[in-house]
Amino acid sequence: MTDTQSLIDQLAQESALPARNPLSLFALPIIAVIALCAVGVVLAFSDPFLSVELYGWGPMLVKWGFSMSLLLLCAAALWILGKPGRRSRWAMAAVALPFVPVAALLAFELAIIGPNVAGETWAQCLTAMAVMSPLAFGGAVFAMRALAPTNLKRSGAVAGLFGGAVAMTAYAPFCPEIGMGYMVVFYCLPMLAMTLIGWLTGPKLLRW
Amino acid sequence: MSNNADALDSLMQAARGGDQGAYRQFLAEATGRVRAMLARKIGNDSELEDVLQECLIALHEKRHTLDPDRPVGPWMYAIANYKLVDHWRKRGRSKVVLDDEADMAVDADSFAQVDIAALLSELPEAQAEAIRMTHIEGMTNKEAATRIGIGTSAMKLRVHRGMLRLKEIVEEQDQ
Structure with a gap:
């Protein structure tokens, strides 16, 4: 009997039915890091929704609309990327969609009032993004390792973007700034940096 | 399919x-x-x-x-x-790195005093054939791979492994 034949016999002794539910394996770390970041910002920062009191819900909805749609699209893309043989191009295109209205609003703001990236709380925003993005990225990596990603760079990049989206979603209620230029510089650029880190480290972290 | x-x-x-x-x-x-x-x-x-x-x-x-x-x-x-x-x-x-130039640049005198046919007979046929085509008949890896219908990488690997084995055999005989 060849080694391969004996391997088949050995594997066939176990059930073909997966012992694990892939959705729960994937979702648990994702939900855990979102919850961790939510609890973290509540403990670390004060005066949530100050921008709502000052300017109404508009700026807050722009921020959350962007970050939450990105978070959900990234989670869906990660799920697809973790299933071998599934086409992921449309999912990759979908994660870019939330950036389109942001670019349009930025262009509008530039046309009306010119460049506006100033904000007193920029250091706090950057710190929050720098602390929570890698944490959420780690959760996404953990979730992906339960699946079987075959495109590790792409999966790593989406995991990085997911990390940034979670960080922004968690921190946004505590950010009083409202400019689109500010949002692009202090939220979108750190997100893209995390995406690049994910793209570079994906092949090492997600290998199975 | x-x-x-x-x-x-x-x-x-x-x-x-x-x-x-x-x-x-x-x-x-x-x-x-x-x-x-x-x-x-x-x-x-x-x-x-x-x-x-x-x-x-x-x-x-x-x-x-x-x-x-x-x-x-x-x-x-x-x-x-x-x-x-x-x-x-x-x-x-790993230590096994395919290096075309190193594998092709074997000094002609290296095997001058040995019976090439006898040496090749000690290799697996696939490796012997690969070395015959690339080092005796003078084909490139790509040409040899095309002739027997395998990928160029596979041909490189066969040549590389064959050459390593040949070197070991010659060294064993010298001792």
């Missing part, structure tokens, strides 16, 4: 329904399909069975990533392809 893919689908469906024999048949069928795919990409090299076994283990361990309503074929080939690329990556990091 579609019949084979259908066979895989129905076998997996039956296996997931609790038919253990169907799972064994599924693994056997998958082995044949993946072996054929690997043979096209790396030739019938000695490493084929290693990669094949890695693929089988991966198919088994990652079976929870196969959606019940999706065909098995694309899932299975995606995993097999990933494992093959991973295998190449690992080999790239």
Whole structure:
């Protein structure tokens, strides 16, 4: 009997039915890091929704609309990327969609009032993004390792973007700034940096 | 191909329904399909069975990533392809590095006093044939690979392994 034949016999002794539910394996770390970041910002920062009191819900909805749609699209893309043989191009295109209205609003703001990236709380925003993005990225990596990603760079990049989206979603209620230029510089650029880190480290972290 | 893919689908469906024999048949069928795919990409090299076994283990361990309503074929080939690329990556990091120039630049005097035919007869036929074509007949790796219908990488690997083995044999004889 060849080694391969004996391997088949050995594997066939176990059930073909997966012992694990892939959705729960994937979702648990994702939900855990979102919850961790939510609890973290509540403990670390004060005066949530100050921008709502000052300017109404508009700026807050722009921020959350962007970050939450990105978070959900990234989670869906990660799920697809973790299933071998599934086409992921449309999912990759979908994660870019939330950036389109942001670019349009930025262009509008530039046309009306010119460049506006100033904000007193920029250091706090950057710190929050720098602390929570890698944490959420780690959760996404953990979730992906339960699946079987075959495109590790792409999966790593989406995991990085997911990390940034979670960080922004968690921190946004505590950010009083409202400019689109500010949002692009202090939220979108750190997100893209995390995406690049994910793209570079994906092949090492997600290998199975 | 579609019949084979259908066979895989129905076998997996039956296996997931609790038919253990169907799972064994599924693994056997998958082995044949993946072996054929690997043979096209790396030739019938000695490493084929290693990669094949890695693929089988991966198919088994990652079976929870196969959606019940999706065909098995694309899932299975995606995993097999990933494992093959991973295998190449690992080999790239190991001491076995394919170096065309080093393998081709063997000093002509190195084997001047030995019986080449006798030496080559001690190698596996595939490696001996590869060295014959590239070092005696003067073909490039690509030309030799095309002639016998394997990939250039597989040809490079055969030449490389053959040359390493030849060197060992000559050194053993010198001692």
